[in-house]
Amino acid sequence: MSILEGVESVLAMFEQGRHEVTFNDVIDELGLARSSASRLLAQMVRYRLLELQPSTRRYRPGTLLIRAAQAATQAHPFDEQCRAILAALSDSTGFTAYLSMLDGTDTVVLQRLNGSNPVQVLSPPGARRPAFTTAMGRVLLSRLPEAEFRARYGTSGARELPEAPAGCPTTVAELAERVASASRERSAIAVNEGMPGIGAVATTLADPLSGDVRGLCLSFTAMQVSQAQAQALRETLVQAVAPVGQRIGDPLWLHPGDTTGQ
Template identity: 50%
Template sequence: MSILGNVQRVLALFAAGATDLSFTEAATLLELPKSSTSHLLNQMVRYGLLDQHSTTRRYRPGALLGQAAHAAYVSSDFDDACREVLERLSARSGLTAYLSTLSGRETVVLQRLNGSFPVQVLSSPGSRRDATGTAMGRALLSRLAGPELAELFGTDGSAPLASPRQSGFARVDELLAGLASVAQARHAMVVDGAMPDIGAIAAAVRNPLDGELRGLCISFVPRLQPGADQIEGWRRLVLEETSALGRRIGDPFWRAAPAVSTTSSITEPTP
């Protein structure tokens, strides 16, 4: 059996209820020679998969496993909270709502909810777009720190961007100035940009525990749907819901933001 197979067998002993194991117990339960058991357990300790008590010499699950389990729990809880907001955005606006993340210079759709309006803006989960040219992408990019942006776009502000016609920015310094404005406004709105005849409003949250980014967005067709007052209501709706989510998860960016209310500005969708 491979080393990974034996690692899985050791971890399965703890998953089955063992809290700690002696060397002899492990060798017996694994039915391995003592030399193989010793090598296996020592390697697992070395790489943080097991801890060994300094006095009793018994083995127990390592700190790395605990950290990984905690991270998985935190990530799941974070995405669950984002999906709750996604549902409210779609229900309250009647529009297509998206949950996305950032992958390099691209946005990736994680989930889409269709609204009640007869005309919907649809991109499938897994779809990717240049982040610089969309409201979702700009909202996500605006949450990156300076070194993170430099890693993506370099440190030469005069450097040209690859697709200025799509992004609306010819150079890196123009993009950075635009992202600073998005960060100050705490949301991005793009109408008839990289996607002609489409409008979108987006904001982003960042998990303070692991730095994961999620963007929330609603999309609309300006020429087919209500005018400036309705769009303003949608803008305030995105800010209200994302701000509440950010405060809930402890995102410092949103904890410092003023509360937003859409009560007087949002028009609920007509079925």
Template identity: 85%
Template sequence: MSILEGVESVLGMFGEGRHEISFNDVMDEFGLAKSSASRLLAQMVRYRLLDLHPATRRYRPGMLLIRAAQAATQAHPLDQQCREILATLSDSTGFTAYLSMLDGTDTVVLQRLNGSNPVQVLSPPGARRPAFTTAMGRVLLSRLTEAEFHARYGVAGDTSLPQAPAGCPATVGELRERVATALHERSAVAINEGMPGIGAVATTLADPVSGDVRGLCLSFTAMQVSQAQAATLRDTLVRAVASVGQRIGDPLWRAAGNAISR
């Protein structure tokens, strides 16, 4: 394994949703000798790709990596427009706001904006969740073509989804129906699905030139918001995103037309 292959492999462990890794994690996962793992990790710490916590002796993403990731997301014009929408809504509601993208069958958090409410729903940037378990995931899946959806989940509707939590689709067919609803409504609401006690409203925005799609979400505890309030919150999010979507030429929102403005 070359040094660059080693760096890619170690950083890929964080891409799987881990927040920290240990020396033994690296040795066990890649079958490295103790000396090879020690040399690789020491080099990554030296060049600020990793940070070694002095007390726990566990490794976390280093400052150079964090700054590069922040620059990448903030430099994208679509991400900047999404952040402005989410900042406004988070400030007005007090709820946690998330900007995410779809990676295979997972959602990945790109940015998080903490609200002012004393009870916050917090997942760090880089956190991953199975797309079928969340409102965010289902609106992102609704942007896929039929062929793209089948490539990820297969065509058999009775195929079971892995360890489906209560309230979530249990089969590919059920997921397809929920995704079709998200496409029709251009949004999704999920309360006590996937994460008990947690609720969220979500929608999407796409760059008509690059085709990049982002998911925008407001998250809250289930006891903070009733079903009726969640529906109102969803409508507020949709109107805010529709306005920008129509301005930048996102086909989904251009097609929505007058139905959104009423």
């Protein structure tokens, strides 16, 4: 197997819906010797095709791949429509806006638009967060069919979520309730959840042609926005996204009562 064939084979493992692979996965599924797998993975980490998580010894897509994917999405007409919505909202509110996607059980930032407010909530493109800890994550999870949600989180509602921050769901059942609420309301709010002192409102758009789903979010510090203002900000976000969803034929916005989430 050539080095390029090896790289292609490792990256193809992520096409199966995974967001992490292990050293043993590569050995078992690609039939490589331990020494060959070690050299291949080390080279892919060196050239930023993979990122090794020190705590788990698992491999994720590296920054070079994420940057390349970001460049591709920036040229995607659907993402440009999402960006236009966020740019207008960031300009009008002064808050930081994010365009994100779901990868396994994580959200991944694709684009960030800085607002004019002197206090900004900043996460770089490529940043990941566990989906259950954020408004963005829960609206993206609400787009999954129930079977897919359970494939990612398990079938036991009593299963505890790992290291759940204060204010976040602690079990799969609690998460399913929050996701169901996000599905009904087509949006979500999170204040002082996951990140103390930070708040966000989020919703989603789906491209019926490609099947791509994007999360759109406005983020702010909890001191800047009251609960009533956060509710109003959520409504502003929904009102900005709804006509675009209707125009492109996103079923969530055409038929708001017909959702596929929890």
